[in-house]
Amino acid sequence: MKKIAILGSTGSIGTQTLDIVREQKDIEVVAVAAGSNIALLEKQIREFAPKLACVYDEEKAVELRIKTADLPVKIVSGMEGLLEVSVFPESEILVTAIVGMLGIRPTVAAIQAGKKIALANKETLVTAGHLIMPMAKEYGVPILPVDSEHSAIFQSLQGNEGNKISKILLTASGGPFRGRKREELEQIQVEDALKHPNWSMGRKITIDSSTLVNKGLEVMEAKWLFGVELEQIQVVVHPQSVIHSAVEYEDGAVIAQLGTPDMRLPIQYALYYPKRMPMSGERLDLFSLGSLTFEQPDTETFRGLALAYEAMKQGGNVPTIYNAANERAVALFLAGKIGYLKITEIIETCMEQIVHRENPSLEEILETETLVYEYIERFICK
Ligand code: NAD
Ligand code: MG
Numbered sequence: 001m002k003k004i005a006i007l008g009s010t011g012s013i014g015t016q017t018l019d020i021v022r023e024q025k026d027i028e029v030v031a032v033a034a035g036s037n038i039a040l041l042e043k044q045i046r047e048f049a050p051k052l053a054c055v056y057d058e059e060k061a062v063e064l065r066i067k068t069a070d071l072p073v074k075i076v077s078g079m080e081g082l083l084e085v086s087v088f089p090e091s092e093i094l095v096t097a098i099v100g101m102l103g104i105r106p107t108v109a110a111i112q113a114g115k116k117i118a119l120a121n122k123e124t125l126v127t128a129g130h131l132i133m134p135m136a137k138e139y140g141v142p143i144l145p146v147d148s149e150h151s152a153i154f155q156s157l158q159g160n161e162g163n164k165i166s167k168i169l170l171t172a173s174g175g176p177f178r179g180r181k182r183e184e185l186e187q188i189q190v191e192d193a194l195k196h197p198n199w200s201m202g203r204k205i206t207i208d209s210s211t212l213v214n215k216g217l218e219v220m221e222a223k224w225l226f227g228v229e230l231e232q233i234q235v236v237v238h239p240q241s242v243i244h245s246a247v248e249y250e251d252g253a254v255i256a257q258l259g260t261p262d263m264r265l266p267i268q269y270a271l272y273y274p275k276r277m278p279m280s281g282e283r284l285d286l287f288s289l290g291s292l293t294f295e296q297p298d299t300e301t302f303r304g305l306a307l308a309y310e311a312m313k314q315g316g317n318v319p320t321i322y323n324a325a326n327e328r329a330v331a332l333f334l335a336g337k338i339g340y341l342k343i344t345e346i347i348e349t350c351m352e353q354i355v356h357r358e359n360p361s362l363e364e365i366l367e368t369e370t371l372v373y374e375y376i377e378r379f380i381c382k
Contacts, residue, residue, distance in 0.1 A: 001026055001027065001028045002026060002028070002092065002093070002271065002272075003028045003090050003091050003092050003093075004021075004027055004028070004029055004030065004092065004093045004094070004095060004118075004271065005029070005030055005031035005032065005033075005085050005088050005091035005093070005094050005095070005115075006018075006029060006031075006032050006033070006094075006095045006097060007033045007082060007085060007086065007094065007095065007096050007097055007098045007103065007106055007121070008033065008034065008035075008095075008097035008098035008120075008121075009029075009032040009033065009034055009041065009044055009097070010034040010035070010037040010041055010044070011034075011097055011098070011099070011202050012097075012200065012201045012205075012263070013095070013097035013120045013146065013202075013263065014032075014034070014097045016263050016264050016267055017095050017097065017267050018044065018047075018048065019264060020267055020268050021048065023279070023280060024268075024277060027271065029048040029049075029050050030051055030052070030088055030090045030091045031050050031051065031052040031053070031054075031084075031085040031088040031090075031091055032044060032045070032048075032050045032052075032053050032054070032085065033053070033054035033055075033056070033081065033082050033098070034053075034056070035055070035056045035057065036055065036056065036057040036060050038055055038060045038063055038064040038067070041053060041055060041064060042064060042067050045068055045071060045073050046071070049071075049073070050073060051072070051074065051088075052074050052076065052084065052088055053068075053073055053074070053075050053076070053085075054075070054076045054078075054082055054084065054085045055075065055077055056077060056079075056081070056082065058078060060077075061075050061076065061077035061081070079105065082098075082102075082106045083105065083106055083109050085106070086106040086107070086109045086110040086113070087109050087110060087113040087115070091115060092115065093116045093117070093118055093144075093271060094106075094107075094110040094115045094116070094117055094118065095118040095120065095146070095267070095270075095271075096110075096117060096118070096119050096120055096121040096124065097120045097121065097146075098121055099123070099202060099204050099205070100123050100204070101123050101124070101127055101323065101327065101365075101366075101369055103121035103123060104124050104127065104128050104362065104365065104366070105362075107119070107121065107124045107128075107132060108131070108132065108135065108362065111132070111135050111136050111139050111141050112135070114139055114140075114141060115141060116141055116142050116144060117141060117142070117143045117144065118144050118146050118267070118271060119143050119144065119145055119146055119147075119270075120146040120147060120267075122217050122218065123217065123327070125143075125220070125225065126217050126220045126221060126224075126319050126322075127319055127320040127323050127324075127365050127369075128320075128362065128365055129220070129221075129223070129224030129319075130224075130359065131361075131362060131365075133224050142273075143225065144270035144273055145225055145266070146266050146267050146270050147218060147266070148244045148245075148261075148265075149170050149171060149218055149244055149245040150218070150221060150222060150225055150245070150266075151244070151257070151265075151266030151270065152171075152243075152245035152246070152256065152257035152266075153168055153170075153222065153225075153226060153245045153246075153247055154225075154269075155257040155269065156246055156247040156256060156257055157226070157247060158274070160247075160249065163249055163250070164249070164250050165226065165228055165232065165247055165248070165249065166232065166248050166249060166250050167232050167233075167234055167247070167248040168222055168226065168228060168232060168234065168245070168246075168247055169236050169247070169248065169254065169256070170215070170218060170222055170233055170234065170235050170236065170245050171235075171236050171237075171238040171241070171243050171244060171245050171246075172212065172215045172235055172236065172237050172238065172297060173196070173197055173198050173199070173237075173238070173239055173240075173241045174212075174237040174238075174295070174297070175196065175211070175212065176192065176193065176195050176196060176210050177193075177210055177302075178239060178298075180301065181301055182300070182301050182341070185301070186339065186340070187340075188210075188339075188340035189340075190333065190334055193206070193207050193211075193333075193340060194206050194207070196209055196210070197239070197241075198240075198241040198261045199241070199261055199263070201263075203334060204330055204331075204334075207330045207333065207343075208304075208330065211302060211304045211340075211343055211344060212297065212299075213304035213305070213326050213343070213344070213347070215235055215297070215304075215305050216304050216305045216307065216308020216309070216311075216322070217308065217323065217326075219235065219305075219308055219309065219312065220308060220311070220312050220319055223312060230312050230313060235297050235305065236294050236295075236297075237294065237295040237296065237297050238292065238293065238295075239293060239295075240289065240293065242258050242259070242260075242261075242284065242289065242292055243256050243257075243258050243292065244256070244257050244258065244259060244266075245257070258284060259284055260281070260282045260283070260284055262281055262282070264279065264281065265279060302344075303348065304326070304343070304347065307322060307344065307347055307348055307351065308322060310351070311351060314356065315358070316356055316357050316359060316360060317354075317356060317357045317360040317364060317365060317368040318351060320360065320365050320368045320369060321350050321351050321354045321356075321368060321372055322347055322350075324350075324368065324369040324372035324373065325346050325347040325349075325350035325351070325372050325376065326343065328346070328372065328376050329342065329343040329346040329347065329376070330343060332346075332376075332380075332381070337381070338380075346376060346380060349379075349380075350372050350375060350376070353379075354368065354371050354372055354375060355371070
């Protein structure tokens with residue numbers, strides 16, 4: 001039996017991870033964590049029988065403890081609880097499927113405890129990649145990408161050890177507003193931005209996909225995961241989401257991974273790497289697709305992507321400023337407190353206003369996050 005722990009078991013990636021567990025039958029879920037959805041978490045505990053479960057919200061944890069009193073599961077809460085799940089002695093792999101910088105400390109703890117990381121939580125690498133990647137190397141643990149593009153790149157690298165990458169072609173669907181100009185985005189409502197053309201995902205990443213901030217975060221994620229220069233990463237808009245990304249080698253060969261848009265494949269590949277397991281579901285039918293198309297990204301309209309390259313170029317804590325500003329701005333947009341275009345405006349303002357630091361420690365990254373939140377609270381939410 002393969003033993004895994006999941007941070008964010010009730011979310012989009014978390015529930016699809018459990019779909020794989022249900023189908024494969026040789027994975028045991030030993031620990032899980034979620035934010036506050038205790039109704040679903042209770043169902044998951046009854047079905048998968050983990051030994052440890054964390055609910056971030058303290059009061060909900062008390063409720064869940066009562067509801068699961070008949071079961072041999074320990075219920076914990078808060079950051080302490082997340083850390084306990086991350087380092088749970090029996091687990092071999094930690095699936096990091098929570099949203100945002102909250103994932104940093106649990107990921108660090110898991111690496112130090114020698115757990116393999118199946119990484120969905122891209123915000124952790126974006127903000128702390130300079131600490132996480134060397135740490136994973138030091139502890140000899142692999143960081144296995146779950147993000148579909150990074151999984152595609154990782155799959156395209158297999159069998160090419162020692163061969164230099166000349167370029168990464170990072171594909172993007174372009175989101176629901178592809179082809180629109182800035183003026184047309186002013187009146188965008190939350191419901192419009194939550195309609196992704198090809199993927200069904202959590203709310204935050206769906207908004208990020210519509211602004212292309214998600215692609216910006218993915219460029220930074222790719223740089224850390226694959227150790228390439230920023231200039232080697234080219235974003236290619238490919239509305240059909242069939243080519244999940246590709247690698248170009250020095251001889252001009254381009255190797256890509258294709259498939260239907262289904263996150264279960266990258267999740268399963270990370271869990272079983274280097275083995276490929278059977279999987280149910282639709283298969284790619286090239287005849288019914290007919291054609292695949294490609295476009296340059298419009299970085300004038302979707303400033304979030306250009307700002308991501310800028311943040312990564314500046315380095316230090318600037319990617320953290322970019323990410324933290326986006327996290328807060330998206331939350332404000334989802335709560336109906338700011339307009340759609342304000343999201344990238346806030347990111348840009350924070351990148352200009354918050355003090356830059358080189359080579360930030362973990363504490364300095366978290367400090368930067370607080371500074372960004374305070375700045376937005378004082379000057380933008382006033
Ligand atoms: P989601 O919103 O659907 O799920 C988030 C999960 O995190 C939920 O289980 C929630 O309960 C949990 N959570 C929230 N706050 C928490 C807290 N304080 N403590 C513990 N758990 C908490 O999000 P998602 O779409 O599954 O995305 C998860 C991560 O994976 C993100 O970093 C996202 O960028 C990345 N990702 C997602 C997809 C996708 O298809 N959904 C694809 C690529 C990458
Ligand atoms: Mg992705």
